[in-house]
Amino acid sequence: MLQQNVKQPLVSVVIPTYNRPDYLKQAIASAVKQTYQHLEIIVSDNCSDESPQGIIESFADSRIRFWRHPENVGMLSNQMNAFKMAQGKYVASLHDDDMWHEDFLVKLVPTLEAHSNVILAFSDQYIIDSDSNINHLGTEANTRGFKRDILAPGIHTFFAQIGLIDKSIPTAAACVIRNGVIDWDSIPQEVGGMWDLYLTYLCCISGYGAYYYPERLTYYRAHELTDTMLSGSRNANAKIRKAQSEIFCYKAFMEDGRLQEFHEYFQAKWLESHTTLGIGLLRNHQTKIARPYLFQAFKRQKLNPRTLAALILSFIPQPLANQFLTVSRTT
Template sequence: MLTMSLKHSSILINLIIPVPNVSICIPTYNRAQILPYAVNSVLNQTYGDFELLICDDASPDNTAEVVAQWDDPRIRYIRHPQNIKRSRNMRSGYEAAQGQYFIKFDDDDALTPTFLERTVAVMESQPDVDFVCTDHWVINARNERDQAATAVNSAKWGKDRLAEAVIDDLLKETFVRQSLQVGSTLFRKDCLRTVDFMRFEADGCEDFDLLVRLAAVGKTGFFIPEKLMEYRFHGGQTSLKQDIHFLSAKIFCLESYRFPERPELETIRFAKLAGLKQVLAMRLIEKGEAQRGRQLIQELAALGPLSSKAKLGQLLSYLPLRLRQLAFQGFRQLRPEDYSERVRNAAG
């Protein structure tokens, strides 16, 4: 295994081994215990012409020691001396990648053994295809595949109706249905350069943003309905701070898009924006930022009648913070558990 700085890695690596065909990036932070599952899924690929970039965002745990266990020249360990945050850590792998094909997936997920073999074959046989996406399994904290949750997930995002073919109306699939996932997608690196990969402002929803922007500039996607990747649901809920960060990033994305030749998508975009702003307003009110929450609700009111949920949020914003938070917690407990929560709670 080679350990080196990002600055000198690409020069030194070319002196030692040939340039790989595929670059695989696993950004990681403080997940030394779970990282081996992801890494071993790459090393067990039936297609071997790849480099694996493990991008460590200054993890305080023993990630470096865990990575040192692998003696494989295809592994390049990039450890940042200081935490540079999620999006920049991902980008460090993209910028260091030498292969003509590129995939990034999270440190708690995994590829099935034939992922590269199947996706590279499509790329090699169809030069007009810019990226290949596959369906995926849902796994829990014990690395167990959940058949029922996988089926529900595929149906929820419309993956179960996509055939093995070039994706028709890629913009609708990425923006409206959100059927595709970056972690189960192999890209030509040239197509990622067209949109300059991921935007820092989209941190938290950068996968969605990347796919929409690729579709908007006319790139071609191909879908393989086989489940060739494993996506993990595990214990723990997102915090209010994380929710607010994600919602703010997604609002940034939607406000930046324009679909002048697709008026039906513009209508959907405005509706999505209104829905996101309503949810963000509720989260802000729950967190204690009542003024910001009420301001968002006022903006929504200027566009049309408020929903009953928005009206309720407006009323709750005038309660003392503790009572307000108890009310939100009570409403959340009344909501039925969905399939993702079931998987998380079963093995969290």
Template sequence: MCTKKTAFAHDIAQKLLGHFSQGRYLQIGIPSLIDLCRITTPHKVAVSEHIDIADIPDHLSPYLDHLTLWNGSPKKFLAQNSLDFDVIAITTPCSAKAVERCFDFLSPHGAILLTNHSLKECDTPTAWGETFDSNTLEEISCSLISAPQKTIILWRTPRQQSHPFIKGINNMERASSEKIPQVPDLHSLLKPPSLTRGSISHLKSKGEHPLVSIVIPTYNQAGFILQAVDSALAQTYPNLEVIVSDDNSTDNSQQILKRYQGVKNVRVYKNAKNLGRVGNYRKALFDYAHGDWVLNLDGDDFLHDPTWVAKAMKTISSSPGVFIACANQVVLHSNGNVRKSSMNRNFPPIITSEEAFEAMRDNSFGTTHAATIYNRHEAMKLGFYSYDIISSDEHSLHRLIANSKVAVFPDHVATWRFHGANATVQSSAAQKIANLLRPISSYDYGLQQGVIAKETGWLEDQIRLACNDAYRLLKDHADAKGFYAFLHAVKKICPKVYWEFLLKPKFLLKGLAISFGILKPRLSKGK
């Protein structure tokens, strides 16, 4: 069962994970499986002797695909484990020896989080200190105690390894300061609740012009990458860096990118191994970008409005509580035809989270990577790009929108290139099924943040949009089996929408045409 203390601990874990690009999380003990599922990070492992997935409602079951559950004793797990973790949360009673053992699996800058559940019968700071009276533990760890919620954070002493977010505490109540090196932001980190809309400090750098990172993730896009980089460099905004994150391309991308050697605000990175599309997004955001604000421009797309960043930042800088700006894009087909998106029209310049989520229902408001600028620091706290799904960008941006006012521009500022090899076009039935996590997670998070009312039918409307997109399986790939597998997955989430689309004449006729061999694939199927 979920408690306020459990939710508070998970909130701290989420914020701690915002400091790590790999986002490796281990939880020992599962007081609330739903809260555990809601932690957003690429790698989650949970250990418990009592795991009951029946605790998860059917419509939230896709969360389980992004969680590794180990059914057994923590002692046995630790004896067999060979992985390192960035954050280890202990939510079950433990000894100092067990905590000491966890340090063996902690990444160099990692942290161990202990909740009230793991403190046995200790009720005072003095007693908590006595819980950790092992000489070894005293030597290897520093601790910070949040007395109101009985939460302890441990990390390695500065003698062993300095921590990137440890720089000072601002009047932390009942913190054992003699043990704590200087730590930034842990005061706000431990302050419930989580991100509060409109209450986050307005970040700026270099006077009136915060640094904006245009991040260009790419893989084997040698034919397009120059146009992407040049369009970023053409932006009129005065404080800009352009980051190219090459996901270990096997074409001549690196040779082409050599032309930017010596350009002071361009940095080109090549990952040592291929991380995949979403992994590359996250690596660039967490490790390569330095800006307070980020625009993610895929390597096969480009910006055609050179004033986009300047316009967005002017509005952001004069609008406290705005952490994301969204404009529009055009679609450029391989035959040269251009189609303009109809989203984000007829809105006031600034809208609330509630207004944005309401407008998502009919797709009149939406986000596209190249036409969106967002706050990097808040994005990291929220676990951007944690799930390897087709709509990882929307999944991430919706979480930020739920915590922010939104600057909306009707302008078409970017070009999305349609060339048949796009991830969205080539996605298979399995990928579309996995992508159902996006509407489910956006709905679940919107409910948590109070920006969606449960009775509005928001989830049903989003699932309908997903079903219309899945029609590509029939129309482009002649994959009737895959389409009906997708609908079967929808049935578990929204039975009403399942029956609605199962019986649609257009889909029935297309399915019959495929069955009789009348309809052939127009595009090759994705993997």
């Protein structure tokens, strides 16, 4: 194994974590068990209620490096802290509630080694539930939804279409990136939870290519604590955060001259995010703040029933509007 490690480049596995001790242990285990062994595992804890240091120590693996913030710095800063700690030639992000197949790295790293003009390599993924059971219907829907079922295996030299339009590249969960190309400080705080899409954008405009391996090599967990599963006011706040991040990202994409062929798509998504933000603000009873976003979307979109309905609701007395918003909670 020592001889093998001399030949293998170092891969940094970064695992940002916060208050998910049971899932974290599974995530770390999936990294430790990689058949590709020359790696470091960086666990960056965002000041969890209980320090996961005991979990780290239970593995007795010298490849694991642990950092604990003395206070909560936010999800993005914790993620970027982990990236900045990475010493490897390649870096791969692993969510603290996800897992990798044992051959994830060994099947992706060799292509990066063989092709210096490739910045990232990615695979397809399974969808699992809170008990780590594979959701087969969800998995198939995920693969089709992100068009990985029709995506050609191999190297894609210009990949803005698959990265930013089809969103085929799961940058945060099933991707290995060439370290040193991306300046982690160039990812602004405004991207928030959309940091993975913004990172994909930086990779797209880097001039490098991307490699797709069509096998499912990671396990993405859908459970009750993800933003898409939240309900009530927490769901509204999740919508607000996501929409604010999307507005920032799509505005940046719209203004990048290298992506002009996709300008119309980015503008449509930008306006759609205005509507989503407006609805989230309405649900938080912030009508005056919501209305300008809805007006912006209404004026610049073709007639959109969702935007029009939300704009009308912003002029209806709050108790009556709340009834409509409750009925349309899944909008």
